[in-house]
Amino acid sequence: MPVVNQIEHKREILMTHLDMVAASKALTEPVQIIRPAEFHYRQHADMTLHRIHGQRRIGLYDQAKKEIIDIAECPLMSAELREWYQKVREMLPSIQFGHFRVRVAPDGKRGIWLDFPNRVLAWFLEEERFFKRLCLDALVQIGQQHTQIGNRSGSLIHQDTELYPWSETYTGKNLKPRPLFSHVGAFSQAMNKELMKLVHDAVGSCLELKSWIELGAGCGNFTLYLASLQKPVTAVEMYPLALCGMKKSLEVSGLLSWVEIIKANFHQPNKTLMNVFQSANAGFGMLMDPPRSGMGAAFFTSIxxxxxxxxxxxxxxxxxxxxxxxxxxxxRGYQITSFKGLDQFPHSPHCEWVVVFRR
Structure with missing residues (x-):
């Protein structure tokens, strides 16, 4: 489907799902979808390697076809990321299956996280040549523990896992860029200024609120913005690596004093999470960026x-x-006061939605 027709198609998909749960009647105006000013903004990419019938594919999983679609290049990647991704494709070994994440920081530093089976990683660590070559080009982390590998005087060594400003977020009324620290393999939102403008407008429509709770704070993409409003923020995240990155980003930006960081599972009701809501000041707001599964009725009905x-x-x-x-x-008595989308995912049925619910 041509790119120019995709926005209307995505709006139709959204309305179909809203109709199925009788939620479309709550919309007071048509859903607006914005296209980013430029496509080449992504500084990281998550890919899967799969060898099937003797053919190696490196790309993304197609749910309809139930297979990996080989992606040689992507218009969303920055020029720097595209160059690094192409080099990684050439370097990757011939294995049956594995995942990896590639990054390029704003200063040009390259990174890669390899989530291969342990036996495969162990073999390549013993063989050494592949990792020595990688370490010449990038900061390398491997496995679920994000072990960092370095090359010192021709020998592979384990290093302390490094936090690095792999991306940027935006703060304040003028959306000033701020460094966002994370590990190479940490998940982070595909951030661009257009998305932050939508969040800025959404939060700005709730200026009377005295404090914020953020669920799924991750490495702090939106935490730093909320803290820059100089109102108390309670940031809830469950992954230790993300929490480390968020704390350092807040410290470097001078915003840590506005944020209370809580380690808790926000995917299901629990005592820690309920205490967060019960201890919140009257007149608070909540920002959430849940996984694809959403938050679920059990969470909302438990409050x-x-x-x-x-x-x-x-x-x-x-x-x-x-x-x-x-x-x-x-x-539960909420109304939809704003419903906007950013078309961050061309040639896919997905869109980044930013919705404001008010009671």
Missing amino acids: PDNSLPGAIVYLSCFAPSLARDAATLLK
């Missing part, structure tokens, strides 16, 4: 009426779970 936020800024790239959560929130 007592007197502990519900006055407003929710909800980010999602997956229309089905967004629609289900929207239906639950409408039943």
